[in-house]
Amino acid sequence: MMEGFTIAYGIRNRARELGFDLVGIAGIEPSPHRYHFRQWLDQGRAGTMDYLAARFAQRTDPSVYFPGVRSAICVAMNYYVPLEEVHEAERANHGRVARYALGDDYHTLIKGKLYQLADWLRQSAPGAETRCAVDTAPILERELAARAGIGWVGKNTCVISPRIGSWIFLGEVLTTLELPADAPITDHCGMCRRCIDACPTGALSVPYELDARRCISYLTIEHRGEIAAEMREQLGEWLYGCDICQDVCPWNHRAPTAVEPALQPRLSTGTLDLRDVGQWEAGQPNPTMRNSAMKRVKLPILQRNAKIVAENLENTERRGRLGLTTPLV
Numbered sequence: 001m002m003e004g005f006t007i008a009y010g011i012r013n014r015a016r017e018l019g020f021d022l023v024g025i026a027g028i029e030p031s032p033h034r035y036h037f038r039q040w041l042d043q044g045r046a047g048t049m050d051y052l053a054a055r056f057a058q059r060t061d062p063s064v065y066f067p068g069v070r071s072a073i074c075v076a077m078n079y080y081v082p083l084e085e086v087h088e089a090e091r092a093n094h095g096r097v098a099r100y101a102l103g104d105d106y107h108t109l110i111k112g113k114l115y116q117l118a119d120w121l122r123q124s125a126p127g128a129e130t131r132c133a134v135d136t137a138p139i140l141e142r143e144l145a146a147r148a149g150i151g152w153v154g155k156n157t158c159v160i161s162p163r164i165g166s167w168i169f170l171g172e173v174l175t176t177l178e179l180p181a182d183a184p185i186t187d188h189c190g191m192c193r194r195c196i197d198a199c200p201t202g203a204l205s206v207p208y209e210l211d212a213r214r215c216i217s218y219l220t221i222e223h224r225g226e227i228a229a230e231m232r233e234q235l236g237e238w239l240y241g242c243d244i245c246q247d248v249c250p251w252n253h254r255a256p257t258a259v260e261p262a263l264q265p266r267l268s269t270g271t272l273d274l275r276d277v278g279q280w281e282a283g284q285p286n287p288t289m290r291n292s293a294m295k296r297v298k299l300p301i302l303q304r305n306a307k308i309v310a311e312n313l314e315n316t317e318r319r320g321r322l323g324l325t326t327p328l329v
Contacts, residue, residue, distance in 0.1 A: 142157070154251075
């Protein structure tokens with residue numbers, strides 16, 4: 001069997017051949033942040049995402065999720081794409097979609113490449129067992145990525161790479177093979193608080209801690225009920241997800257453009273026409289949603305969001321005509 005360092009070198013080469021931009025290896029220990037995570041859950045900051053608490057032991061200790069695991073191979077793929085401007089005449093009819101959902105569903109893309117990486121590892125180290133994970137698996141993948149030197153977890157709670165920023169998808173191959181771990185990257189957020197100040201809902205009022213109940217991404221994707229009246233206007237133009245805390249991050253100002261064909265935007269402006277969304281019918285073929293991460297939301301939720309965004313855009317237009325800068329009551 002190949003020595004651990006030689007295998008680690010081969011893992012990096014194979015990961016890059018598969019299109020991953022970053023790769024690192026982390027050791028497997030119980031999370032040092034498990035108490036804080038438990039406290040965050042107990043305070044209700046996860047909103048209605050009950051699944052986060054349902055497998056708490058597995059999330060905070062990878063050896064519970066995968067008995068015998070010794071190492072985590074962590075990878076990241078850049079998904080940043082520049083977008084075209086919406087024509088001014090159409091701006092009042094378009095809702096914004098988060099960049100991560102503009103291409104094909106990253107779960108399918110990343111997991112397929114992880115399986116290929118795991119196949120290579122098992123061929124190189126016979127007897128090694130593997131388990132692949134994208135963000136639906138019960139592990140704290142941002143923490144593992146930080147341990148592996150992919151980046152640090154910033155004040156906006158995203159993993160930030162000093163080389164390519166935070167527009168990255170994460171993935172992991174857990175293995176029973178013991179591999180040499182990489183050193184973590186130190187935090188470089190410093191005194192910056194642009195993400196905190198830019199968040200319109202105050203979801204990042206505590207640095208490094210997200211209150212999901214106030215997060216636009218949570219409200220437009222995870223939250224299934226009605227959105228509280230005091231939060232509706234703060235959604236602004238966001239139909240699905242939100243990129244504000246990443247748009248303002250200085251580490252993203254020189255983000256490279258994604259080269260993976262599957263991640264190229266099917267929506268060149270990063271927006272959807274709200275009138276079209278309102279006319280979609282459940283159960284009918286929809287080219288926009290097919291093979292997209294946007295399938296995570298059911299049509300009634302997306303149409304709920306579209307109505308709110310339409311109201312916000314109408315109010316913005318009215319304020320502009322009246323020369324007002326404060327919300328209409």
